[in-house]
Amino acid sequence: MFDISTELPFGLSLFTLLIGLGYATLLYRKDDKIGSIWLKRTLFLFRMLVVSFLCFLLLSPLINTLLKQDEKPILILAQDASASVKDYNIYDDLFQLAEQTEKDFDVFPFHFDETIKEGLTNEMSGLQTNYANLFDELESRFLNRNVAAVVMATDGLYNIGENPIYKENATNVPIYTIALGDTIQQKDLLIKNVQYNEIAFLGNDFPIDVLVESFNCKNEIAELKLYNGKSLLYKQKININQDDFHLKIPLKIFAKQKGLQKYTLQISSLASEKNKANNRYEIFVDILESKYNILLLSDNSHPDIAAFKSVLLKNKHYSIEVEKLESFSKNIEKYNLIALFGIPTNSDSGKLTEIINSDVPLLFFVNARTNLTYFNNLYKGLDIKGKNTMQEVFVSQNENFSLFTISSELSKFFLQSPPLYAYFGNYKLSSVTEVLLNQKIGKITTEKPILFFENSTNKKVGVFTGEGFWKWKLLEYSKQKNSKAFDELFSKIAQYLLLQDDKSHFRLQYEHKINVNVPIIFEAEFYNDSYQPVNKNDISLIITDDNGKEYPFNFSKLNKAYHLNVGVFPVGEYSFTAKVLGTTHIKKGKFNIIPFQAEMLQTKANHQLLYNLAYQNQMEKLIKEITNSDRNKTIIHTKEKVQEMINIQWILFTLLLLICTEWFIRKYNGFY
Incomplete structure (x- = not known):
């Protein structure tokens, strides 16, 4: 259905008819050349319609x-394509389901593991x-669409992300599950989990806690071995005295070689x-010569300290060590970086002078408790009046x-960050400083620094003149549910101040330890003389x-x-x-591609999770239930389309x- 409207009063349309009628009357009233009255009336009507329109x-x-x-x-079909269901290929059944329902539904098939991809697959x-x-991806793709049901073919085992039962978007539409896997616990001996620190230090012992489990293996004897490369470091006999067996074995390993070390735990099958894939567990520990010691020094508590420390x-x-200046008496030289919050305050202690004059890199956080007079006297790179x-x-x-790279996400974060508090006054910077952030008052960007760095005397110094950056962390977390941009900024500040300048002309960056199926990326820089x-x-x-x-x-x-x-290796x-x-x-250099064993650690299907999410159905019953569902209904969408009549081609x-027909008839009858 449609209607016609005009920008001017619609009554004027009657006037256009009168104009057309008058024009046709003037043209044909005294035209005696046309003998046929019906032909004359027809031509009169053509001319009136054209002129009126x-x-x-x-x-x-x-x-x-x-x-x-x-x-x-x-109808959405979601096929589990993880390794835990590789023995249960449901591809043909799901393909049949799609064919049988495509007459009544728009069918969208997907397969998923850690990500979601379109279509069904034979590769698990x-x-x-x-x-x-x-569920997040389906919600994003089908928000406010006429979704009747989601059919999931899976075993109920997940090892990353939230529990789907507590996901609100998992209950917006009916979910029908095709339960895969075996709920009967098979005989299985496995290394369930290994707890360890990814970083250890040369010449020290570091802990490894091994959790061994077994099912239906009562009265069996197993042996656990630990290898570093091909060298056997430890072995232990395990007597399994019950069917549902759990044992935690704490180990202490001596770090005798620096670099990325591979440790293999092997339990006899x-x-x-x-399932013998879960009898082996590999871990990688980076053995370092020493840690970076960072001192956070203040005279008062402040939320900015907690925010910086969290990074x-x-x-x-x-x-990390947090100390009060008034009670600090440790050796300064043991630290690789000292961060000073609100210091100096109202006293210029000898210890503070020793810190300033040492070779240890410094990071000043200027806040409301900083005494500007003492600060200007102690540090010559910035003078605040x-x-x-x-x-x-x-x-x-x-x-x-140019001292370090800033990601596009961090640049965007700067534009959205809440305001800080900084001293009102004149700022005079040393000529050898490099500024990352300046103060912006209203819409005016000033040359007063918020964050800058100096490296003029073979000692790196950073100065942050704003107070209240803890609010940045809270705001980002409230919006993004993470603090990646905040962490990037302050981790890069610390990294720059900690690392000694690399004087080599060829510099290479890469990850030493990469999970399987993750692309390997190298970044390089080359410098001239x-x-x-x-x-x-x-x-x-x-x-x-x-x-x-x-x-x-x-x-x-x-x-x-x-x-x-x-690519991947x-x-x-x-x-x-x-x-x-x-x-x-x-x-x-060297790097290691490490296996990801999560899918093989548990072989018993978790159908209880599927019961909690949905109904259990056989394929024929499933098709019948979906077809007869109350949600199986077509939705009629209406949309109003407004178009200028002059742009409609068929009217032209x-x-x-009409004009050509009138002209042809008049010409044919010799009226011109």
């Missing part, structure tokens, strides 16, 4: 059309199962044991900052596996750096050689047809 178009008429669109109910090789991601604690390379009053300021990023980044030379990379097979690659040039994604230990062609600069062709 052309005048009507001057009123800018609009056609309002109401369109109806039928949306069939949607996923390393993880994430139900939460499945038993006769008639079906540092996520790095296992750091040892003011009346000890604070004002609200936003931050503005310096795009020319003036230590300016250049990328005129090509860089080659040769990766060698355990069998001596070589895989050659070439880096891509990106701005003034180099980038290389070599099988589990194993690899060495590589990177060379800047045309020079003598070479880098060598109709007018041309």
Whole structure:
């Protein structure tokens, strides 16, 4: 259905008829050449319609059309493609289900493991199962759509993400489950879990806690062995005295070789044991020579201290100490970085002078308790002249900052971050400083720094002149449910101040330990004699596996750096050689591809989870229930379409047809 409206009063449309009638009357009233009265009336009507309609178009008429669109109910098929269901191929059954229901439903098939992909599959090789991601992705794709049901073919085992029972979007539509797997516990001896620190230190003992489980193995004897490479470090006999057996074995291992070390735990397999993949567990521990010692020094408690400390604690390379200046008496030289919060206050202690004059990198956090007079005397890189009053300021990023990279997510975070409090006054910076953040007051970006760095006397110093950045962390977490941008900023501040300047011309960055099926990425930089980044030379990379097979690659040039994604490699230990062609600069190293064993740790299907999510159904019954469901109904969507009449092509062709027909008849009868 449709209606017509005009921008001018609709009554004027009658006037357009009168114009057409008057024009046709003037043309044909005294025309005696046309003998046939019916032909004369027909031509009169053609001319009246054309002229009237052309005048009507001057009123800018609009056609309002109401369109109806039928949306069939949607049926979503979700197939578990993880390794835990590799013995239960349901592809043919799901394909049949899709064919039998496509007449009544719009069918959307997917398969999932840790991610979700379109279509069904015969390959069940996923390393993880994430139900939460499945429901989040389906909600994103089908929000406010006519979803009748979700059919899940899975075993109820997940090892990443939230419990789907507590996901609100998992209960918005009916879920029908096809239960896969065996709920009968098979005879199984396994290493259930290994707890360990990923970082240990050379010459120290570090703990490894091994959790051994067995099912239906009563009166069996097993042996647990621990290897470092091919060297046997430990073995122990285990007497299994019950069918449902659990044993936690604490071990102490001496770190005698630095670098990334591979430790293999192996428990003997038993006769008639079906799943032997979970009898082996590999861990990788990075053995370091020492930790970075970081001191957080203050005279008062402050939420900024807790926010900064929370970032540092996520790095296992750091040892964090929090001390009060008035009671601090330890040796300064043991620390690799000292962060000073609100110091100096109202006293210039000898200990503080010793800290400032030491070679230890410093990070000043200037806040309302900082005594500006003492601060200006102690640190010569910044001079703040003011009346000890604070004002609200936003931050503005310096795009020319080059000491470390800033991600696009962090740059966006700066634009959305809440204001800080900074001293009102004049700021005078040393000429050798490099500013990352400036103060922004209203819409005006000033040259007063919020965050800058100095490295003029072979000692790195950072200064943060804003107070209240703990609110940044809370705001980001409230919006994103994480604090990635906040953590990136303060972790990179700490990393820059801690690391000694690399004076080599060829620098290479890569991960030493990568999970299987994760792409391996190398980043490289090459500097000329003036230590300016250049990328005129090509860089080659040769990766060698355990069998001596070589895989050659070439880096891509990106701005003034180099980038290389070599894809995924099988589990194993690899060495590589990177060379800047045309020079003598070479880098060598190693990395390990580690297995992900989560899917094979549990073999008993968890159908109780599926019962909690949905109903259990046989295939024929499932099709019948979905077809007869109350949600199996077509939704009619209506949409109003507004269009200017002058833009409708068929109206133009109709007018041309009338004009041409009148002209042809008059010409044919010799009236012109």
